[in-house]
Amino acid sequence: MKQNIWTKIKREHGLYRYNPSGQYFARVRFHGKLYRRKLDTADLDLAKRKLRAFKDGLERTDATKGNTSFEKVLDDYSATLTGVETTKADKRVIIDKLKATWFGIDTLPLRTVKPSQVTAWLAKHYGDLSASYYNSALTVIRDALDMAVQDHVIMENPAADLTYRKRKKPIRTTPTFEQFEQIVDDIRSQRFNADAEQSSNFVEFLGLAGLGQAEAASIKRSDVDLDAGRIIIYRHKTDQGFAIPIYPQARLLIEKLCKGKAHNARLFTIAEARKALSNACVRLGFPSFTHRALRRMFITRAIERGVDVKVIAEWQGHRDGGRLILQTYSHVRPEHSNRMAALMTTGAAGERDSDGDANRAVVSRASEAKQEARWRAS
Structure with missing residues (x-):
């Protein structure tokens, strides 16, 4: 005599046991439509609770939408x-x-x-x-x-528990500040290129202001407040605005870009400088740096100079308190790590801090003087 593989549980409408495995299943007709569900248990009491939850879920759905594709x-x-x-x-x-x-x-x-x-x-x-x-x-x-x-079409999302794949951490090339300066000078020196000046200004602005290509291209003269030292930025990706300070390293360039511009005129007549940047990298024998590489350079340099990560995040228009910056830039260049390690001496902390501040001030003044000399030469 053939044995039944299904057993209907008495006094529990819609509850069945699959005899070969002992697992319980729900089989419920709701508003004329049949619904089945594996309850993922061989325990009768737990199966009863899951059956009740399944029926409650069906009650929360709209029976008229049961056949929605x-x-x-x-x-x-x-x-x-x-x-x-x-x-x-x-x-x-x-x-x-x-x-x-x-x-x-x-x-x-x-x-x-x-x-x-x-x-x-x-x-x-x-x-x-x-x-x-x-x-x-x-x-x-x-x-x-x-x-x-x-919309009460279904009681639960069948994709809710599926997991995302972990992204591989890509190797992204980032220029040093010295390489960045060479790239800007190389683009600006292409006298037979009608867009050389605009392209060099655009690339230089990305590196000195730490902005993306779309954000920089959309800046108007009215967004720049030279007196307050602030620029209003609009981020297309999130459809939100944020403000950044006019950094000392970028002020000369920004003043030049604003000079003679009408109130609603854009600072740049071009929307990107990919070709100019790529060609400069080829001429200089550098890796093929992108617009985004310039932003990475800005952020990396800010971290290495000791700028608080939360402040950097605000400059980037992030609203996560620096979490993304910490995840993305958890590494530092070896030379910076070695320089920080050199601070771990047995001397007085105050003496080290004082020396460090003095050294940073000298470097900052030297950098600003170098930039001004480059401007005068161009």
Whole structure:
């Protein structure tokens, strides 16, 4: 006689035990639709509690939306996208790939989607790509399903417990300040290049002000308050503004850029200087530094000069109190580490601090004098 592999638990409507493994399952009909759930336990009392939680979750869903497809949820999610156009475009690429490759996405109810299906789809279409691409796809799926939970289409997000891949720490080349000065001088010396002056000014500003290319390109004369020593910056990525001081090392350049400019005129007539920067690196035999490398140089130099990390974060428009700076710049260049190690002597702390302040003052005055000489020569 063939033995039944399923046992219906008495006095517990919708609770079943799978005899070969002893695991319990929920099988509940809600407003005419059948819902199944593996309860992940072989303990009867725990299975009963999980069954009640499962039924409570169903009560929180809208029965009229029980057959809503995954495609419909993705369309609703796509209509809510905000932010910069490039970010929205990247998310829509993922949505389009889901629609084109997920079997039954336009007909099967979203409530039938399982975590294993999401994992399998990600592995197939993003498994061989970088962690950044994989995580972006998972974020889109998770956000769309979160919205479905909020709209009572499903009771819980099947992608909620899936984990992001850990990003590999990239090796990014960063110029020294001396290399940066050579790059600026090289670009400015290209007399047969009509944009040499603008390009050199742009590159120099990025390095001395520690800003990104898009932020620098959007600065208007009205954003600069020379008397107050402040510049208002607009960050396109977060659609937020913040202020930075006019650093002494950048004041001469900023005054030059502001001279003769109309109130609403932009400081720069160009939006980027990638080609000029790349060509200068080739001519000088340097690595191929990017716009972002100049910002890294600024931040690294500020850290090495002892500027408080929280202050640097404020200069970068961050609102995390310096957490991102600490994570990204946890390293220091070996020469700085060695210089700091040299301070660990048996002498009096006050004497060391006094000497250090004097040395820094001499270096600062020498740097400003050098910059002024370069300006006069150009």
